[in-house]
Amino acid sequence: MVLALAVVLVVVQRGARHEVDRRPVEVARASPAEASAALAAFVGGVEARDATALADLAPGGDVEAEELLRGIATTAEAVDLADVSARYVDQAGPVASDGSWSAVAEVGWRVAGDTTPSQADVVVQLATDAEGVAITGFGGPGGERVPLWLRGRLSVARAPGVLVMADGSQAEAEVVADRVTRGIAVVRRVLPGWRESVVVEVPASAADLDETLGATEGTYAGIAAVTATAGSSTGADVPVHVFVNPEVTAGLRRAGAQVVMSHELVHVATDAARGGIEPWLVEGFADYVALRDTGLPDRTTLGRAISAAREDGVPAELPSAVDFDTRADGLQARYEEAWLACRIIAERLGERDLVSVYDAARAGTPVATALARAGLPLRDLLWSWRARLRKLAQ
Incomplete structure (x- = not known):
């Protein structure tokens, strides 16, 4: 029983006298x-x-x-x-x-x-x-x-090493599972040693995605997917899942949705959700792997970055952490700029050294130091990156 008896004082006026009538009244109480x-x-x-x-x-x-x-x-x-x-x-x-x-x-x-x-x-x-x-x-x-x-009841799809949980139709869960399977193959072309299991969660809406991640309303409204810890803990061994925004991915073509998933799987494979690496390298490397074999032209993969350079000029610096805020203006352009920087590293040093630079940064080496050791000082990368953007914007 969790009903408490509260004594309420009721004043009853009788002539010039005031009498107190004590009546027990039931009120709910937490137990x-x-x-x-x-x-x-x-x-x-x-x-x-x-x-x-x-x-x-x-x-x-x-x-x-x-x-x-x-x-x-x-x-x-x-x-x-x-x-x-x-x-x-x-x-x-x-x-x-x-x-x-x-x-x-x-x-x-x-x-x-x-x-x-x-x-x-x-x-x-x-x-x-x-x-x-x-x-x-x-x-x-x-x-x-x-x-x-x-x-409540979710649609669940499985594939080897893959679990998809969707607050939607079974068909949606299976489409996502197929996308994950293809994405794993994409990631292993660059990171062949990766063999971990993947769990993907697909809430019913963008608002539900915010709630699933404990974020304020609207945080992920414009984000197609995000890789994050499954719970609130951030320890070295806590599970990391991919969370999909169905409202955004529903508006993407098949190739675009696949690039999004492959990008997030790179984050899973490299444990990027725990942070500690320059955001431009984290996001640029993920896009490098995801876009590596798509054969898409620059006007598609760099369209927003080119438009931003034409309108606002070529940026003086590589994108910062603030630029990658989920609600920042021009967010997609920043992703494309980061991808271009990683593509230039691969062109100048080779893909293996790009991976080595990324691994060094994951291990705690400053990005500038890792680049210099690989033979591409940060200032040279910045110069080449700005020159490429300037040329593309012409």
């Missing part, structure tokens, strides 16, 4: 103990893939919550969900008059292809009634992540 019990039952239901047990955690008559929880059991089975945990952390906001409230829970999970669990603080939506605490959903306005598997 961390019962919320913890509900979370434990949720974990048990997920581990057992027991759709009925999970549906029983929904409030009576809440068909939407029942369907969500049943769907989670189906998804858990499809993605081999393991190492599931959910620990009550704190209440999130007040209890509403209808008994609904939210709590923050530390949730852990691992899907097929991941070698270690992911972890994130997740808002759990709860309802309080005479029967106790029920689960109505996940997510809230606080900006915490909502792992995709908590969306």
Whole structure:
């Protein structure tokens, strides 16, 4: 029982006298103990893939919550969900008059292809009634992540070393899985030693992508895909997944969508999500690998960079971290400029040395030092890069 008896003072006027009438009134109160019990039952239901047990955690008559929880059991089975945990952390906001409230829970999970669990603080939506605490959903306005598997029943596609989870149709999941398989082959042409598994998540919308990643609304609205840790942890061994924005990729041609996926797989293969490398080298190298064998003309691959150079002049420096902000103006031009810089490195030094420069930067060597050791001082790269852009813009 989580209904508290609150004593309310009511003033009753009788002539010149004021009497206090003490009436017990029932008001809803959050119960961390019962919320913890509900979370434990949720974990048990997920581990057992027991759709009925999970549906029983929904409030009576809440068909939407029942369907969500049943769907989670189906998804858990499809993605081999393991190492599931959910620990009550704190209440999130007040209890509403209808008994609904939210709590923050530390949730852990691992899907097929991941070698270690992911972890994130997740808002759990709860309802309080005479029967106790029920689960109505996940997510809230606080900006915490909502792992995709908590969306309910997902479409899941597999290929050797590939798992795709999509909050959409089965056909969409299978298209993405095929794209990943082709992308792996693209990456291995330059990085033949890469043999890791790949997990791709496709939320239903750009807004859901923001929520899946715990980002503020609109952060990834214009981004086709992003490679990031699956949870909030950033340790050296936490899983890294590719997250796809279906609203952007739906507007791309087949070749463009493939380049996007191949680009993100380079980030997976090189562990770029953990940072520490000059952004122009990270993004330029990924595009170099993704575009290497496409045969596309410069007017296509460098179209936005050429337009920017014509309108604003040739940049004085290579793109900075600020230039790669997801909502920065001219973001696509910056990607193309970074790709051109890496293409020039490959032309001047050879592809093997481009990879060596990238590997050195990953190991902590400053990019300028790595370039100089390879035989291309940064100032010479910058001069050649600016000259090429100037020529293209003519």
